[in-house]
Amino acid sequence: MPNTLPTPPRALLRQMFDAAVAAAQPALCLPAHLPAPPKGRTMVIGAGKASAAMALALEAHWPGPLEGLVITRYGYQQPCQRIEIVQAAHPVPDAAGLQATRRLLQTVQGLTADDLVIALISGGGSSLLVAPGAGLTLVDKQNVNKSLLASGANISEMNCVRRHLSGIKGGRLGAACYPAQLLTLLISDVPGDSPMDIASGPTVADSTTCADALEIVNRYQITLPAATRQLLESGAGETVKPGDVRLQNSTLRMITAPQIALEAAAKVAQAAGITPYILGDSLEGEARDVAKVLGGMARQVALRGQPFQTPCVLLSGGETTVTLKGQGRGGRNVEFLLALGLALVGTKGIYALAGDTDGVDGVEEIAGALLTPDSLNLAWGLGMNPRHFLDHNDAHSFFQALGDSVVSGPTLTNVNDFRAILIEA
Incomplete structure (x- = not known):
């Protein structure tokens, strides 16, 4: 499916993440209180x-x-x-x-x-x-x-x-x-x-x-x-x-708070001609389980136009959890994103970014990562088994190998996790 968005998906997702972080900067929101x-x-x-x-x-x-x-x-x-x-x-x-x-x-x-x-x-x-x-x-x-x-x-x-x-x-x-x-x-x-x-x-x-x-x-x-x-x-x-x-x-x-950050990201989407839908600022649960649910929603939007018409972006915040079973380089946001990729099973036209607004996902100085419709195929081409990386809680290694880590440096704020799933028309 050709890109139908006025702004390249990668750039638009990063702009939304940056806007969410900027809205939570103390210099902006503290003086009035x-x-x-x-x-x-x-x-x-x-x-x-x-x-x-x-x-x-x-x-x-x-x-x-x-x-x-x-x-x-x-x-x-x-x-x-x-x-x-x-x-x-x-x-x-x-x-x-x-x-x-x-x-x-x-x-x-x-x-x-x-x-x-x-x-x-x-x-x-x-x-x-x-x-x-x-x-x-x-x-x-x-x-x-x-x-x-x-x-x-x-x-x-x-x-x-x-x-x-x-x-x-x-x-x-x-x-x-x-x-x-x-x-x-x-x-x-x-x-x-x-x-x-x-x-x-x-x-x-x-x-x-x-x-x-x-x-x-x-x-x-x-x-x-x-x-x-x-x-x-x-x-x-x-x-x-x-x-x-x-x-x-x-x-x-x-x-x-997280809701304010999500609303700032929504304004970026609207300015780019994309309809934003905030699904919630307090989504919880195992990262891979949340990924399955949001992945199912994204597929329904992409394939059926339900419950939302494309192009649109699904925004959410909150804090998922990870029950560690492997010894990899993981974090809840990249774990969510890798599980999302597996849930989408190659569905065309869906991009996503997940990151911690403090700039650190897990213990890595990496905020999160980007997922594209081609991410899993690129991984297979490099001899990487996505399921293996997920099973070993090693999603940072997975996205770093693809060059798709999101590194923001210390953001000097923290309004929890940011997730955006962008679906083309």
Whole structure:
């Protein structure tokens, strides 16, 4: 089928991805949410992949004195002058994150009701804020984090467990700021935009319990160190609950979210004469299962003109999961994309891009990849078996060999995954 689009499919898909990322930049969306300076001190704290960029935007628009400390992922630092930026590891925490978290907790000690704490929280904060619960060690946290990432649990389930094994998540950081006024500025990277799931909710109340966390551990058959299981079984890892007086001076503001990014991508499609359909900003499930469903929809559109007429683009966000079985170089977005290619079985005229808006899919410094109608045939021509790569969770290697990886570098924001399936007329 000849290309019937006014813009080449590859270029249009990348333009949509770039627009989604640009719409979530803190410099664009943060300033409107800033309050007036307080009578006392203004202390800035935060964690996440976007937190340093958020801090830079805050510095540029804050009229008074400012101080504080923010933790971000290695390579995501920004040239702040008054707010200290510390880098640590993601997605598995490290000693730098542990030390930085201790210092961050110290910065909010001794504040008064005249003071203001501005918390800059974005995706990735769960790994960057490292304060093991009572009796736990950094090694315990690292092992649990690795097990959670490989288990197939969704982000809400993983963060429930993380909150109850932490000395800072689940509202504990917010409680430590009392009696100061607390304003939390959030960039959502989770389905449903639940504040307690963004960076595991360090400044917000948590309605889940240790029993909930233990049920998740048992459901996914996650092996826990003895001290970790004891923390959950005893209830000693309980979080700060709704109605806690220490959070009475707390305010939350969501400054950007996956839906906003998808709407920005939709505008790019419309400008190119392509009708966009946003299927949802919170799609979850195993990456390869989501691929089968969206692949089936795309085939129906391409072959039957149902439920949408072509040309069109199917946009979606959310966070899929991958249950690791192989030892390959994988990520949930490229896993989705390779499974999508297999689901489409050579259907003509369908292109797709899937990528993480933070620029990192899995542990690779690669945002995602592009799929074309010829991708699987090209792979076979190179002696590559697509099913083998999927079975071994090795989709990064697959798309890199085709020259179709999407590399954005650090985007300095994070509004979850971006998926676009472009269908020609």
